[in-house]
Amino acid sequence: MAFIFSKENRKVVKRQISGFWYEFKRKKIGVVGLAILLFFVGMAVFASVLTPYDPINKERLAQDLAMPELMRIFPQYANYPTTRNMAPSWATEKGVEFVQSSGKRITLQYTTTALVTTDVEFRYKFSYQEIPPNTFYTGFRYQASNVKNLQYTISYSLITPENKSWLLWTRADIKVDWSETVSIDSKEPFLVTRLLGEPQINLANAIFAQKGDYILKVLMRFKPQSTDARVDVTAGDSTFTILGMVHGVLGTDDVGADLWSQLVYGSQISLVIGLTAAAVGVSIGTIVGVVAGYAGGAVDEILMRLVDILLVLPFLPLLLTLVFLYGKNIMYIVLFIAIFGWQGLARMVRSQILSLRETAFVECARAAGGSKFYIMRKHLIPNVFPIVFPTLVLSIPSAILFEASLSFLGFGDPRVPTWGKMLQYAFGFGAFTRLAWWWILPPGLAITGLCLGFVFMGHSFDEILNPRLRRRR
Amino acid sequence: MMRDYLIKRIVISLVILWIVATLNFVIFQVLSPIRPENVILNVDFTPEVRASLANIWGLNDTIVGRYTKYVGNMFTWNFGYSFQSLAPVAEEMAWRLPTTVLLLGSALILEILVGIPLGILAASRRGSKIDVFTIGSGLFTWGVPTFFIQLLFMLFFSYFFFITFGFKVFPERGIYSTPPPTDPIMFIADVAWHLSMPVLTLVVASFGSWALYTRSLLLDALTQDYIVTARAKGLTERTVLYRHAFRSTLPPVVTMMTLAIPGIVGGAVITEWIFTIPGIGRWYLNSMLAADYPVVQAVLFIYAVLTIFANLVADILYGVLDPRVRVGVRR
Numbered sequence: 005m006a007f008i009f010s011k012e013n014r015k016v017v018k019r020q021i022s023g024f025w026y027e028f029k030r031k032k033i034g035v036v037g038l039a040i041l042l043f044f045v046g047m048a049v050f051a052s053v054l055t056p057y058d059p060i061n062k063e064r065l066a067q068d069l070a071m072p073e074l075m076r077i078f079p080q081y082a083n084y085p086t087t088r089n090m091a092p093s094w095a096t097e098k099g100v101e102f103v104q105s106s107g108k109r110i111t112l113q114y115t116t117t118a119l120v121t122t123d124v125e126f127r128y129k130f131s132y133q134e135i136p137p138n139t140f141y142t143g144f145r146y147q148a149s150n151v152k153n154l155q156y157t158i159s160y161s162l163i164t165p166e167n168k169s170w171l172l173w174t175r176a177d178i179k180v181d182w183s184e185t186v187s188i189d190s191k192e193p194f195l196v197t198r199l200l201g202e203p204q205i206n207l208a209n210a211i212f213a214q215k216g217d218y219i220l221k222v223l224m225r226f227k228p229q230s231t232d233a234r235v236d237v238t239a240g241d242s243t244f245t246i247l248g249m250v251h252g253v254l255g256t257d258d259v260g261a262d263l264w265s266q267l268v269y270g271s272q273i274s275l276v277i278g279l280t281a282a283a284v285g286v287s288i289g290t291i292v293g294v295v296a297g298y299a300g301g302a303v304d305e306i307l308m309r310l311v312d313i314l315l316v317l318p319f320l321p322l323l324l325t326l327v328f329l330y331g332k333n334i335m336y337i338v339l340f341i342a343i344f345g346w347q348g349l350a351r352m353v354r355s356q357i358l359s360l361r362e363t364a365f366v367e368c369a370r371a372a373g374g375s376k377f378y379i380m381r382k383h384l385i386p387n388v389f390p391i392v393f394p395t396l397v398l399s400i401p402s403a404i405l406f407e408a409s410l411s412f413l414g415f416g417d418p419r420v421p422t423w424g425k426m427l428q429y430a431f432g433f434g435a436f437t438r439l440a441w442w443w444i445l446p447p448g449l450a451i452t453g454l455c456l457g458f459v460f461m462g463h464s465f466d467e468i469l470n471p472r473l474r475r476r477r
Numbered sequence: 478m479m480r481d482y483l484i485k486r487i488v489i490s491l492v493i494l495w496i497v498a499t500l501n502f503v504i505f506q507v508l509s510p511i512r513p514e515n516v517i518l519n520v521d522f523t524p525e526v527r528a529s530l531a532n533i534w535g536l537n538d539t540i541v542g543r544y545t546k547y548v549g550n551m552f553t554w555n556f557g558y559s560f561q562s563l564a565p566v567a568e569e570m571a572w573r574l575p576t577t578v579l580l581l582g583s584a585l586i587l588e589i590l591v592g593i594p595l596g597i598l599a600a601s602r603r604g605s606k607i608d609v610f611t612i613g614s615g616l617f618t619w620g621v622p623t624f625f626i627q628l629l630f631m632l633f634f635s636y637f638f639f640i641t642f643g644f645k646v647f648p649e650r651g652i653y654s655t656p657p658p659t660d661p662i663m664f665i666a667d668v669a670w671h672l673s674m675p676v677l678t679l680v681v682a683s684f685g686s687w688a689l690y691t692r693s694l695l696l697d698a699l700t701q702d703y704i705v706t707a708r709a710k711g712l713t714e715r716t717v718l719y720r721h722a723f724r725s726t727l728p729p730v731v732t733m734m735t736l737a738i739p740g741i742v743g744g745a746v747i748t749e750w751i752f753t754i755p756g757i758g759r760w761y762l763n764s765m766l767a768a769d770y771p772v773v774q775a776v777l778f779i780y781a782v783l784t785i786f787a788n789l790v791a792d793i794l795y796g797v798l799d800p801r802v803r804v805g806v807r808r
Contacts, residue, residue, distance in 0.1 A: 309492075318776075320747075328765055412747070413762065455621070456620035456621070457620075459616050
């Protein structure tokens, strides 16, 4: 692009650009397009500021298909709770003499000389004032070491305000050193069946039926077998999470992962794919068009037949097949979209070059001894710019749409978050049967918005740069 | 002259077809990381079965032998047997084709019936609300993913209505109810009911491009000198618009229509995927996922044949409709 930066041209280009900008400002639709584009660029650039969550390694942040938090402005959802994370701090209830420390981390040393079963009990009290939740999960870790001559039992239960005790987990009569990370999920069918008799009933709903103070209880029961029994126990890292029924800006998907982060990071991929594929495709198209038009003869014939071949292949089916065969890799996807997206432009550029070739100024340049390459670079390429530039802008949305279609059909790169993939998951994992509009609408509207932004801009560029259209205005 | 031109075109078309067939062969049988022999030959087969299967699909030949046989088969309309169903590809295609043609054909006809009149109306009333709507719908076509419109329709007309009111305005899958109605009239009505949402969404997603295209062609025509002459002759605006301006836009419009026809058979992969329609597009996708090469190659090849044929027809029609480009006619 040396011709842009040569000294005498810099002024001309500067003037052209400011003139272009002056006209562009007057195109309402173009300015709207630019604003939309800037919005999404901002989203892409500040993605990490806008959301703390990772869109690929999904975390369970709220219940599945939790609504957006904003839905609480409607009275019927007003009392839907958000996710509540607790890190229980344990208070010793029984067996104080053995406990060395309690709180977030429990350490105790049990030694005895008497053959008496002893209980050590810890409690954590919290209050729950919301409507019954859908899911909770909890967990803790313990380690028993130096076990000597005794059996111990550890149990974990939850006591409701009505004093009903739900035994969530127990490990009975262990005789050896043991360590374990316990995790309990209220949706786990065995647990639900054990506690309620039927796997279909919602356990979290049944347990947290009342508002009031709930107590989590860890009970350790030691049964000495002989007179010098002992054990050291450490326990802690406990969590208790009641998954929210509303979450964040856009709610959650089928695994309870944040959708807003998927949407925000999706903008990066769409922009990158759109810009790269369009830039590569348009470059190929321009070069092929200029070369074919100016060289003529056999070169022209071969290039145009190449265009014909590419035009008779069905684009999307072929694209799907290539991606399927050669790997779901974002690089390949961009490349394939670019390779199949330049034929129309090449034809347009070629016909423009054919008429330019006969103009007086090109003939002058040729007569003055300009080489073919010089004439292409200096006279032809700058003069097809009015065709190329709007086409560039208009190929971006089509590249974005093709990538979205690929992702929607499950042919996207699994390592990147894309809007098409969000829609694929929404379609495949139950967003429709539960009318989870917050999962379906945002990615689709984002694709539409970004593409329309580019289309609006391209349309305005076309009106400004393409004199034929301008005359009509 | 016309005949020479046609012969030249046909020869070029055949060369292009040959290249497409070669590309097919290279992509699926030479460069492909998934070998076709691995798809059909299971390790559990006995050696005899393996040998006979390999023979049936001609996998024992050298690459050159396979290639010549392959190209010959393609040109003689012999697409071999599907790996999945073990039935001839042509047979499999024959019963799927009507569904796809019905779906996309009716969508195309409706698009044209809505789009072109809208384009004419917009061009004849520049700056009016209809004009703005036409431009808007044209740009909309460029920017909105068709599958998103389809998902929205499905969400609203099938799921929302079913969950809220207990019935579906349009069913969300298939082309007829299970079990299908026995009465032929009811059956046709049932199929129409099932196809209405896919067709409607396709029309919504693409009538704009027809409208915008017609509008810009017509506006171009309306600036020509012969229109000024026609108006000066005192012809009514209606006559000017339809007999003079619209007549001159027919060649490119008809070309567009002709070129849209191969798309009918190429199938709407995504539409058929979303609405679970057993047509060519869905078949293509499923075959591809199962590495069923004979099917994939056949669909690509047939699409190419149809496109080339449509191009040829478009060229001839262009000559018929536009005397200026009639080859070899000396005036």
